Amino acid sequence: MAEFRMPSLGADMEFGTLLEWRVKPGDRVKRRDIIAVVDTDKAAIEIEVYEDGVVEALLVQPGEKVPVGTVMAIIRGAAEKPPEAETPAVEAAKAPSVHPPPPAQKEEPSAQKTETGPAAAPPTPESKRKERVKASPYARRLAMEHDIDLQSLTPGGPHGSICAADVKQAIAVPKGPFPEKIPPAAPPPAEEIPASAAPTPEKAAGWKDPAAMRRAIAAAMARSNRDIPHYYLQTRVDMSRTLAWLESENRKRSIKDRLLPVVPLLKAVAVSLQDVPELNGYWIDGRHQPQEAINIGFAISLRQGGLIVPAILGADLLCLDELMEALRDLVTRTRAGRLRSAEVTAATITVTNLGDLGVESVFGVIYPPQVALVGIGKTMEQPWAENGLLGVRPVLTATLAADHRATDGHRGAQFLDTLHRRLQEPSKL
Amino acid sequence: MNEEKIEQVIFKLLKRIAPESEPGSLSPDENIRRALDIDSFDALNFFIQLHEELGVEIPESDYGRLDTLAEMRRYLADRIV
Numbered sequence: 001m002a003e004f005r006m007p008s009l010g011a012d013m014e015f016g017t018l019l020e021w022r023v024k025p026g027d028r029v030k031r032r033d034i035i036a037v038v039d040t041d042k043a044a045i046e047i048e049v050y051e052d053g054v055v056e057a058l059l060v061q062p063g064e065k066v067p068v069g070t071v072m073a074i075i076r077g078a079a080e081k082p083p084e085a086e087t088p089a090v091e092a093a094k095a096p097s098v099h100p101p102p103p104a105q106k107e108e109p110s111a112q113k114t115e116t117g118p119a120a121a122p123p124t125p126e127s128k129r130k131e132r133v134k135a136s137p138y139a140r141r142l143a144m145e146h147d148i149d150l151q152s153l154t155p156g157g158p159h160g161s162i163c164a165a166d167v168k169q170a171i172a173v174p175k176g177p178f179p180e181k182i183p184p185a186a187p188p189p190a191e192e193i194p195a196s197a198a199p200t201p202e203k204a205a206g207w208k209d210p211a212a213m214r215r216a217i218a219a220a221m222a223r224s225n226r227d228i229p230h231y232y233l234q235t236r237v238d239m240s241r242t243l244a245w246l247e248s249e250n251r252k253r254s255i256k257d258r259l260l261p262v263v264p265l266l267k268a269v270a271v272s273l274q275d276v277p278e279l280n281g282y283w284i285d286g287r288h289q290p291q292e293a294i295n296i297g298f299a300i301s302l303r304q305g306g307l308i309v310p311a312i313l314g315a316d317l318l319c320l321d322e323l324m325e326a327l328r329d330l331v332t333r334t335r336a337g338r339l340r341s342a343e344v345t346a347a348t349i350t351v352t353n354l355g356d357l358g359v360e361s362v363f364g365v366i367y368p369p370q371v372a373l374v375g376i377g378k379t380m381e382q383p384w385a386e387n388g389l390l391g392v393r394p395v396l397t398a399t400l401a402a403d404h405r406a407t408d409g410h411r412g413a414q415f416l417d418t419l420h421r422r423l424q425e426p427s428k429l
Numbered sequence: 430m431n432e433e434k435i436e437q438v439i440f441k442l443l444k445r446i447a448p449e450s451e452p453g454s455l456s457p458d459e460n461i462r463r464a465l466d467i468d469s470f471d472a473l474n475f476f477i478q479l480h481e482e483l484g485v486e487i488p489e490s491d492y493g494r495l496d497t498l499a500e501m502r503r504y505l506a507d508r509i510v
Contacts, residue, residue, distance in 0.1 A: 247489065247490070250489045251488070251489070254486065255473075255476055255477050255480050255486055255487065256477055256480075258473065258489060260469050260470065260473060261469075262469065301468075303447065303448075303449065303466070304449075327470075328470070331470050356468045356469050
């Protein structure tokens with residue numbers, strides 16, 4: 001029997017608001033299924049479940065704001081028996097009329113039906129999904145794709161804003177926008193969420209208003225500057241070999257399969273962390289806690305302002321093509337406001353790439369409780385001396401901001417040195 | 430396809446990437462990426478979508494020749510069959 005609790009989705013998150021359940025009592029869930037959407041100060045996040053089981057009871061209603069750690073649902077492990085008397089409180093509070101079926105029947109769909117009672121009849125496969133209404137940027141995009149004049153719509157969102165539902169009404173899209181993402185084991189509720197409890201369009205869309213995001217960033221960055229004694233190192237990296245390799249590689253590829261220069265860079269950071277693992281991890285409760293998994297948080301700025309730093313999980317284990325695909329997926333979902341809980345909590349280090357904007361070097365502020373941030377500047381043609389010869393090469397400046405409680409400059413220098421060397425042998429990345 | 434039609438496609442795709450922008454207000458020689466704050470991911474997506482819409486596959490080495498509206502119109506008009 002597992003208690004599914006309100007997760008902490010950021011360094012300074014104290015409360016979360018449940019926006020939506022993607023499951024109902026009786027649903028079978030698999031590890032990594034998305035079972036809920038939770039709103040934080042920064043974003044709406046899709047929450048994954050970490051073990052297989054059957055949803056026993058949902059204890060928090062959509063719209064409720066609860067502290068981190070609050071039990072939100074009870075999930076019965078796959079091997080466990082259906083509930084007996086050990087959960088009287090849950091039974092009494094949430095499902096007074098439910099009688100536990102005989103244990104032998106628990107695997108059968110009909111038994112689930114009995115077990116969950118009338119409040120949650122299983123939906124037929126074609127049952128209509130409660131559409132997640134989208135925020136205004138998405139609404140604008142939808143309207144554009146379907147040639148709809150936003151002016152002609154009646155605003156249904158808060159503060160008179162037009163939400164995607166308004167647009168969809170106009171184009172009469174019959175199903176949800178992302179049906180492919182519904183975990184098969186967790187069909188969405190068949191019944192409409194009552195209007196009073198339904199998420200507002202703005203919230204369901206993903207990103208909150210800029211002021212709330214600003215406050216969340218402010219809290220994390222103030223904490224970082226208050227608590228973390230940063231040290232900074234920088235090195236110039238000769239990118240000629242990596243770029244030449246990338247160019248010849250991309251020439252062989254159709255435009256859809258091309259790699260961006262940031263991909264080998266990220267891979268080089270990931271494998272360099274294998275050599276200097278102290279920079280990959282956390283400082284929590286006065287203790288340095290390096291992590292084995294290398295999950296690179298990649299700072300992605302949002303068009304409406306603010307930034308989100310979702311993680312590429314296990315970045316060192318991905319080949320460059322997989323990394324490109326993962327990054328593409330992550331950027332797309334970040335901008336659409338559809339991130340998953342693991343992606344916003346699991347980063348073990350952050351990479352900030354401001355090279356697109358012509359910035360030469362980045363002196364980052366570490367995202368607590370991480371202990372390092374790698375900054376990437378623009379690759380520019382610069383004079384470069386090697387073997388007594390002066391030439392012009394594409395050069396980028398890589399920086400490291402690191403927590404001096406966790407590591408010393410010597411270790412940091414080893415990291416940048418390794419990074420530089422890795423980028424001289426791009427075909428091995 | 431004439432340059433006006435090409436420009437319409439360009440505007441449509443730019444609007445998809447930067448919904449809050451007004452591509453129509455770009456001047457012909459303005460650097461589009463800078464004006465609309467388009468990062469390298471969105472730039473690549475733009476070229477992918479351009480390929481899908483117009484059938485012109487742009488080699489990476491030509492990216493630098495496609496910074497402005499005027500350059501894009503010319504480049505694409507020359508290559509659309």
